[in-house]
Amino acid sequence: MRRYLLAAGSVIALAAAFAPCALKADETCNSPYISALIKGQEQFLHVWTLGVEGIGDGSDKLVTIDVDPASPHYGKVIDAISVGGRGEAHHMGFTDDRKYLWAGRLDDSKIFIFDVGTDPAHPKLVKTISDFSETTKLVGPHTFYALPGRMAVQALSNTKTHDGVTGIAIYANDGTLLSVHAMPTTDSGDGYGYDIGINPAKNVMLTSSFTGWNNYMMDFGQLVKDPEAMKRFGRTMVIWNLKSLNAEKIFSVPGSPLEIRWSLVPGEDWAITATALTSQLWLIKRNAAGEWEAEDVGSIGDPKQVPLPVDISVSADAKHLWVDTFLDGKARLFDISNPEKPQQVYEKVIGSQVNMVSESWDGKRVYFTTSLLSNWDKKGNQDEQFLKAYAWDGHELQERFVVDFYKEGLGRAHHMKFTARSGAASLTPPIQFSAR
């Protein structure tokens, strides 16, 4: 699986050369290499949506919603591009220039590249990568993480066994495959993958671990009854040397650590993650000796009740963390001003199920969607599918609008990304990139 079509070192050396020293960004979870952030009002929200048989054309689509309160179409679906078929639409990521949005499917491993730079109100599908599995031997392109001129694609599984042993593929922005890197299976590495988070200032890439095709495609009710399958969840996080792409340290983090969020505050070199099955927050930080270490810093709800934390979103000042728990449909807010001791300060039921959370850079607007995986979502009348937009005033989430994805004939609402028209006042390039 490991092969280097291009010296990995040079890919990342390039990356490091352009590294913004410390400012990493989401609104607030984008790659630090994204050239421009929306620090004011986002204008459009793109939702990567799973097709559902019998709903509309039954196909996966990129749905665009106008989220600008000043627009006459505020809160309305203004565009939907059907990509054909159902392939387990999941996550998306911008290229470094923020002109293109890569969107992946975990079942048939197709990657769709949309032009969102030309007219973000109406994205255009410009390229489909259909040979991801054939060329990389990986399955389930999950995280799309921008590097300078490149896209790192973290997969979840492999073509040989459909289990969780997997790797990272590096593509050029034009969709050319450059190299493939296996997740470590030696030194207690489980070989599993999920998310990527880069701290360029420290030349560090951090990865987490989920599960393979057999499990993420399996009916969730069946899965929890299958002890053999339940053994096959990720239990590690890996610190990589970003330049050499060598795995340097493997942490034991049981219960499947998922989304990785680095603190966006310059000089604060820590990242936080949540474990899906064991409902813990884990802090990855440097200890007094300068060594990276992973520490369990507290529970999310009652782990015995298996709330299933799925997505997290860190505020730009790294003081707060939104945590969505899928099974109880709650959004929880943690005060992480001391990241060693997160305290839950707020919670609200968003719906019968909730998966993704995205907040604006200023933290004043928070958006939620519902779908986790097509065969993990709740069934029957508990299978609500929506986008809900809230205003956050520091105390209370106030609903602004709801788009019912079933009523609108769309499908299951999953990953969200913001855009704004180029030249919009809200689009702010990170300072460090002005040196370029």
Next chain:
Amino acid sequence: MRKGGLGAFFFAALALLSPVDAQAPRPETGVTAVPLGLPPLPIPPASPALIALGRALFFDTRLSANDTMSCGLCHLPEDGYSENQTARAVGIYGATLKRHPPSLYNVVYQTLLFWDGRETALETQIFSPLLAADEMGMPSAGFLLARIDSIPAYHEAFRIIFGAPPSLDRLGAAIAAFERSLLCGNSPFDRWFYGHDPRALDAAAIRGFTVFTGKGGCSACHRVGRDDALFTDGALHDTGLAYAERQRAARERPGAMVVLGGGLESRIDPVALGIGVRDSADLGRFAITHDPRDRDAFKTPSLRDVAELAPYMHDGSLPDLAAVIDFYDRGGGGSPTQDRRIFPRHFTPGEKADLLAFLAALSCAPR
């Protein structure tokens, strides 16, 4: 000369075809001499070319509706051509199948196929998974054949081997040829029992064989012959397993204990959480014949390479061989209709350990 050239092209094409580097660790593919402990082949071995074509097809995800599934993803070479990751197989679009994939080793000797014996030939068996909406999902036989013929290397290979394009018969012949080449014998047990090598088996396994054929009564169904052993009678029996599983499911609702990792375990009730659908009962052979005497009857699996085949039984409900031995020790599932050869064994702990050692000695020989 011309033929040789074409043949070389053909093999190069086949090498390209195989989308997975499915390097089987121990299958004895393409052999003509039968490994020690197996009966003579009931059908003469196919040509290496036909086996190679079948092998390529077996591991090719392009034989599924969305290029995600192959035979080899449910029957994995590294898992004894069964699958170790899940109790029940996961099919196309993540569909949950009713059953665990049986090993395909020594399938050449099987006269009834599937756990309920509903199929009788490998040539026709393939169309069940290929066309099933929950396995490989091909919309029709014609579409499947056209898809295969549209792939240049297959287009070429079928014409070289058969002098004709892919057809149902020819596709069946190719995949069946590969499956029939999956022979597993020459195990430590075979070398001891049929090869008369006293050092091939350790004392515990030898005692285990005595339990297996004696007090355990296992060989009544998992047959061992004078000259060879398939460890199956090829027949269907009610061991009470399906009955016991239904009882357990009823008793255990709501929920089951789930190991979540990091020492955390919790009771989860999928139905209460909104993520569960209730299972329909698997009545085995009865669903095929509707004869009440066939209720809960499943085919006796071969025990060759059995240590590699966890989880066990038609539904993958028993996690390891110790659990299988305990199941028989208890007298099976306790169904009122179960086979009378399944009754409480009252094994001593030593006998259980010996049985385990014996079962472990049935592993295919490393090459």
